[in-house]
Amino acid sequence: MSTGRxxxxxxxxxxxxTQLIASYHEVRESLDQARYVIHNLQxxxxxxxxxxxxxxxxxxISKIVNTIAAEPAHSTELKLKINEYIREIDKCIAYLRD
Structure with a gap:
């Protein structure tokens, strides 16, 4: 009788x-999803x-340009040139990151 029991x-x-293993897998999957979301949000x-x-x-830069250039024509030209330099620097930084 004890064998039956x-x-x-x-x-x-x-x-x-079996239930614990299933729960573990669910929690593990949720954790993986949360990590993925955290990575994307970061x-x-x-x-x-x-x-x-x-x-x-x-x-x-705009503030600097406004203080340096007194004439509006020179100010605009200077802003454009500085922005061009900044874009080139950003491209270089992006290239170095890759």
């Missing part, structure tokens, strides 16, 4: 272990930080 307990234990944050930095640099 032991088999029943083993079956219950096996069922619980990439977006990094890109936005870079954009903000570029805008701040352009604003600083």
């Amino acid at each position: 032991e088999l029943e307990q083993m079956a219950i234990l096996e069922k619980r272990v 990439s977006i944050i990094d890109a936005k930080d870079e954009e903000i930095k570029n805008f701040q640099n352009r604003d600083n």
Whole structure:
């Protein structure tokens, strides 16, 4: 008789272990998905930080140009030239990152 009861307990234990393994796999999958989302969000944050930095640099350059050039024609020309240099530098930085 005890063998039947032991088999029943083993079956219950096996069922619980199977449930635990299934739960583990679900949690593991959720964790992997969360890590993927975090990685993507971090990439977006990094890109936005870079954009903000570029805008701040352009604003600083505009301020510098306005202080250096008194005439509006020279100011515009200087801004364009500096922006061209900045674009070239950004291209170089992007090239170096790759």
